[in-house]
Amino acid sequence: MAEPPQVADGPQVADGRVRAVIDALYPAVDGGRFPAKALAGESVQVEAHCFADGHDRLRTVLRWGRLGSGALEPEELEMTSQGNDVWRAAFTPPSPGRYRFTAVSWVDHFESWRAELERRVELEDVRLALEVGARLVEDTARRATGSDRAALEAWSLQLARQARSQDPAIDAEVLKALALDEARTRIARRHADRRLRVERSLELIADRPRAGFSAWYELFPRSAASEPGRHGTFKDVAARLPYVAGMGFDVLYLPPIQPIGHLNRKGANNALRAAPGDVGSPWAIGSAEGGHCSIHPALGTLEDFRELIGHARDLGLEIALDLAFQCAPDHPYVREHPGWFRHRPDGSVQYAENPPKKYQDIYPFDFECADWRGLWAELERVVEFWIAQGVRIFRVDNPHTKPFAFWEWLLGRIRDSHPDVLFLAEAFTRPKPMQRLAKLGFTQSYTYFTWRNTKRELTEYFTELEHGPARCFFRPNVWPNTPDILHETLQGGHRATFAARLVLAATLSTNYGIYGPTFELMESTPREPGSEEYRDSEKYQLRHWTLDRPDSLRSLITRMNRIRREQRALRSAGTLEFVTTDNEQIIAYLKRDPPSGEMVLTIVNLDPIDTQSAWIELDLARLEIDAERPYQAHDLISEQRFEWRGARNFVRLDPQRMPAHVLRLRRFRRSEHDFDYYQ
Numbered sequence: 001m002a003e004p005p006q007v008a009d010g011p012q013v014a015d016g017r018v019r020a021v022i023d024a025l026y027p028a029v030d031g032g033r034f035p036a037k038a039l040a041g042e043s044v045q046v047e048a049h050c051f052a053d054g055h056d057r058l059r060t061v062l063r064w065g066r067l068g069s070g071a072l073e074p075e076e077l078e079m080t081s082q083g084n085d086v087w088r089a090a091f092t093p094p095s096p097g098r099y100r101f102t103a104v105s106w107v108d109h110f111e112s113w114r115a116e117l118e119r120r121v122e123l124e125d126v127r128l129a130l131e132v133g134a135r136l137v138e139d140t141a142r143r144a145t146g147s148d149r150a151a152l153e154a155w156s157l158q159l160a161r162q163a164r165s166q167d168p169a170i171d172a173e174v175l176k177a178l179a180l181d182e183a184r185t186r187i188a189r190r191h192a193d194r195r196l197r198v199e200r201s202l203e204l205i206a207d208r209p210r211a212g213f214s215a216w217y218e219l220f221p222r223s224a225a226s227e228p229g230r231h232g233t234f235k236d237v238a239a240r241l242p243y244v245a246g247m248g249f250d251v252l253y254l255p256p257i258q259p260i261g262h263l264n265r266k267g268a269n270n271a272l273r274a275a276p277g278d279v280g281s282p283w284a285i286g287s288a289e290g291g292h293c294s295i296h297p298a299l300g301t302l303e304d305f306r307e308l309i310g311h312a313r314d315l316g317l318e319i320a321l322d323l324a325f326q327c328a329p330d331h332p333y334v335r336e337h338p339g340w341f342r343h344r345p346d347g348s349v350q351y352a353e354n355p356p357k358k359y360q361d362i363y364p365f366d367f368e369c370a371d372w373r374g375l376w377a378e379l380e381r382v383v384e385f386w387i388a389q390g391v392r393i394f395r396v397d398n399p400h401t402k403p404f405a406f407w408e409w410l411l412g413r414i415r416d417s418h419p420d421v422l423f424l425a426e427a428f429t430r431p432k433p434m435q436r437l438a439k440l441g442f443t444q445s446y447t448y449f450t451w452r453n454t455k456r457e458l459t460e461y462f463t464e465l466e467h468g469p470a471r472c473f474f475r476p477n478v479w480p481n482t483p484d485i486l487h488e489t490l491q492g493g494h495r496a497t498f499a500a501r502l503v504l505a506a507t508l509s510t511n512y513g514i515y516g517p518t519f520e521l522m523e524s525t526p527r528e529p530g531s532e533e534y535r536d537s538e539k540y541q542l543r544h545w546t547l548d549r550p551d552s553l554r555s556l557i558t559r560m561n562r563i564r565r566e567q568r569a570l571r572s573a574g575t576l577e578f579v580t581t582d583n584e585q586i587i588a589y590l591k592r593d594p595p596s597g598e599m600v601l602t603i604v605n606l607d608p609i610d611t612q613s614a615w616i617e618l619d620l621a622r623l624e625i626d627a628e629r630p631y632q633a634h635d636l637i638s639e640q641r642f643e644w645r646g647a648r649n650f651v652r653l654d655p656q657r658m659p660a661h662v663l664r665l666r667r668f669r670r671s672e673h674d675f676d677y678y679q
Contacts (some may be wrong), residue, residue, distance in 0.1 A: 015196070020058055020105040022200040023085075027472040034439040035098065035203040035539060036472040040214045041358045043090045044204065045109045045563035048103035049099020051085040057111040059192060062089040067203070068416050073101050079103065093206035096419035105420040106197035110136050110188055123252050125174040126179075130163035143191040144172045152191070155184050208420050209477065210250065210393075213571050215506070215561050216320065217249040218483070220538045221257060221299055222279060228544040231279070234300040234308045244516075245315040246553060248561025252312060253320040253395050253513065255483070257305065258283040259296050259460055264351070264360040269527055270310065272360065277671025281539050283324050283397065284361040286331025292382045302389065309390040320393035320424070321386055325379055326352065327363045327401060333378075334363060342366045349652040369405045380410055387414075393422045399437055400429040411441030424477055428485075438474040444511055448486050449478035449504075455587045456604060462508050462589075466576040475573075477511040480504075481519055486526055486534050493524035494608035496655035499556055503637075503660040506560040507602045508589070510573050517545040520553040556637075563662055564634045568593040569600040583614035586651070590618075599623060599665040601633065605653035613652040620647050629668035636662045 026047045027036035027575060038044045050060045060081075065074035071235055078086040093099050115137055117129045134156045141152035162175055214264040224232035224240050238256075244252055267273055285292060295302050309319050327333050332339060341363050342350040352359035363450040365375060382395070399407060416422055427434045427443035438445050438665065452461045465476050480501040481490060489497055498519065505512040514520070518534065536543065547554070564570050569591040579588040585607040592599050605612045620627045633642040633649070637658060642649075 018196045018198055019056075019107050020196070020198045021051055022103050022105055022198055023051070024178050025103050025202055027204070027648065028202055029439055029473045033195055034473065037475065038093060038204055038206045039209055040093050040096045040206040041209060043092050045088065045090050046101055046103070048079060048087045048105070048200070049085055049089050050103065050105040052107050056107045056109070057115050058105055059108040059111055060087045060103060060105040061584040062091065062101060063104055064091045064099060064177045065099045066093070067100055070095070070097060083117070084669055088466050093204070095235045096206055096208045096421070098415065099206060100109070100201055101202045102199055102201040104197050104199050106192070106194050106196070106385055108192055110140065110192065113490055114180060114185070117176060120176070121172065123170070124349065126172045126175045127163045130159045130175060130179055134159035136161060137188060139193070140188050140191050144187070148187050148190065151184060151187055153547045164499045168331060176404060191555050205415065205441070207422065207443055210318070210672070212511045212573065214250045214251050214477075215564065216253050216477070217244050217247070218253045218513060218515045219244070220282070220543070222254055223529060223538050223543040223545065223546065229542070231298045231542060232606060233298070234304040238308050238311045241312055241315050241317060245317050247558045248565065250317060251320050251393060251513070252317050254322065256285055256324050257296055258285045258292055259287045260284055261287045261293055261330045263329035264526045266361050266540055270533070270540060278540070279542060281361060283326065284328040285324055286328045287327065291332045293385045314627060318393055319391060320395050321391045322385065322397055324396040324397035325365060325397065327365070328361060329363060331363070333495065334354040337371070337374070339369050339371050340365055367406060376406060376409065380413060383410070383414060387418055392420055393424070395424045395426060396442070397426055399432045400423045400427040401440065404440060407437060407442070408440045415441060433469050435474055438470070443474045444477040447476045447478050451486050453489050453606070454586050456506070458504065462576060463578065466574060472575065475511060476509050477513060478505045479513045479515065483515055483517045483534070483539050485532050485539060487532060491526055492608065493522060495522060495551070496608040498522050498553060499607065500606060500655070500659040502553065502557060502560060503602065503604055503662065506564055507570060507591070507600070510571060514557070517547055521545060521549060522551070522553065537661050555583040559637060566658045567598065567636070567664065568596055569598045569599050580617040581614040583612055585612040586614035586653070597624075600649065601663040601665055603651055603653065603661045603663065605655050608655050608659070611652060611654040612651065615648050615650055617648050623665070625667055626667070631668055632666040633663040634666060636664055
């Protein structure tokens with residue numbers, strides 16, 4: 001047999017009869033190099049760009065199924081043409097895991113025949129078309145079995161008889177109705193000729209719902225004691241759980257709970273030498289008391305930790321554990337695996353540095369060491385150990401300082417065996433490395449929100465996050481503060497600034513967190529002028545917090561978390577749109593839930609000192625609000641209700657009272673009892 005022809009300087013042609021083309025398939029990340037992300041139980045919209053030469057009709061279907069553990073038999077859905085060679089369909093992954101979706105397209109001669117027949121008018125033309133159709137249906141019957149085959153054979157014979165009939169009284173429209181019969185067409189479609197099909201596949205990771213909607217609270221267990229000066233324990237944290245759950249958080253994040261190194265231990269305020277009794281940094285992991293799979297003795301036992309996880313679960317909380325792949329100088333790894341670390345010419349181990357910062361109490365791993373396979377395997381064992389204790393969420397410290405290949409390997413292995421485990425990347429680094437980590441499998445990612453404070457900065461940044469190219473793989477988790485970051489905007493200590501940043505974080509993103517209790521108690525003193533480090537930071541010393549202070553933001557935090565849970569428009573990503581205001585100190589943005597029609601408009605005064613006012617302009621036609629009728633703006637923070645009319649409405653926000661509105665917009669309706677109300 002002769003070899004298929006080749007295009008000059010091009011690929012070999014496998015079968016030149018294949019005419020359909022799939023030019024693109026979405027959602028795609030880097031052309032399919034990485035899987036896109038979705039949430040189990042939520043619809044995934046798939047778009048394929050399919051076409052062929054000439055005027056023949058295509059058929060395109062979507063085939064999808066779960067891969068790996070718990071694999072599902074592939075299901076198939078018809079894709080519908082949206083015009084301009086765009087085809088769409090949606091599927092819903094039922095559970096967390098890895099999925100493959102495939103667009104399958106082919107030139108469908110049966111559908112092409114039907115489309116052409118619909119345009120025919122003359123009786124003789126219709127009869128000729130019926131002859132062609134009879135042969136197509138006969139061919140289709142050969143691929144069918146049982147009752148389908150019998151029905152198609154009977155239809156083919158009927159078409160052939162009518163095509164050859166010379167009865168002049170037969171109406172062309174009657175013949176067309178016979179040929180275009182919908183019931184028999186559905187049978188024929190089940191047995192389409194797909195031999196000359198083309199396929200294109202991509203993968204997708206479906207995470208559990210908490211990946212897409214969560215509120216985090218960070219707490220240092222050693223500062224949870226009920227009295228000053230005592231080292232907190234897991235039992236103290238358990239006593240704090242109702243407080244955290246009562247504010248409406250669903251994730252309690254704990255910094256490292258492992259033993260802390262004694263060698264080169266840092267003192268208060270990052271002092272180079274620790275004083276007697278200094279507790280050191282929890283991120284300086286490991287000592288003679290144990291390493292990454294051990295518990296700091298002062299916190300309690302492993303059993304205490306497991307009990308804490310159970311108590312948290314009973315209150316609707318999950319414990320997120322810090323995953324810090326680094327060691328204190330006296331970590332057992334340093335003695336047992338010296339080759340896992342870099343050494344100076346004098347033989348000493350190289351400690352971590354980020355000039356001008358120096359971390360003499362931390363030794364980073366050398367991922368270029370000869371025993372890199374052994375190092376990778378041990379770090380996977382660490383993750384599996386904590387999963388076995390009940391941890392299902394990890395906040396990963398500085399993942400951008402470890403190789404991308406390592407994360408792709410580790411996250412892939414954990415995902416295949418534990419698809420419900422979530423990873424938050426603490427990568428305050430350049431955009432491309434940050435996004436690469438998200439592509440590799442990190443479930444959520446820290447953002448630059450802390451450093452985006454003006455109206456322009458916030459608008460540009462969150463438009464990029466919500467609607468830019470990274471939207472199908474990068475899930476932002478926004479934090480106003482962290483143990484490492486006290487931004488200068490918070491250093492003024494203005495209550496209005498803390499309140500505004502809380503509202504922004506809670507409503508701009510579906511995932512957010514606060515480093516508490518520094519946030520609700522508005523801790524605002526830097527270590528020194530120009531520093532983003534806290535003075536008397538919990539990173540280096542015990543702290544005692546008076547949580548019932550009357551100036552606490554606790555009530556506002558509780559209300560915001562309740563609003564987030566109750567408003568469906570705030571629970572889904574991808575609908576954020578910024579609204580025009582005529583004042584640069586007033587930012588406004590809208591989120592919608594299309595299925596319910598719910599709309600939430602958030603308006604924030606970015607000036608912590610002065611009252612600011614603005615005209616807010618809405619596109620009423622797009623929001624399906626009748627411009628001739630009033631509509632209600634219900635402030636979910638204050639419970640005030642405003643009756644608005646038209647596209648432009650006036651707002652005035654006094655930051656000393658409350659710097660923000662979170663408004664649920666309710667359209668005017670008239671009930672069956674003929675009285676007015678809002679819905």
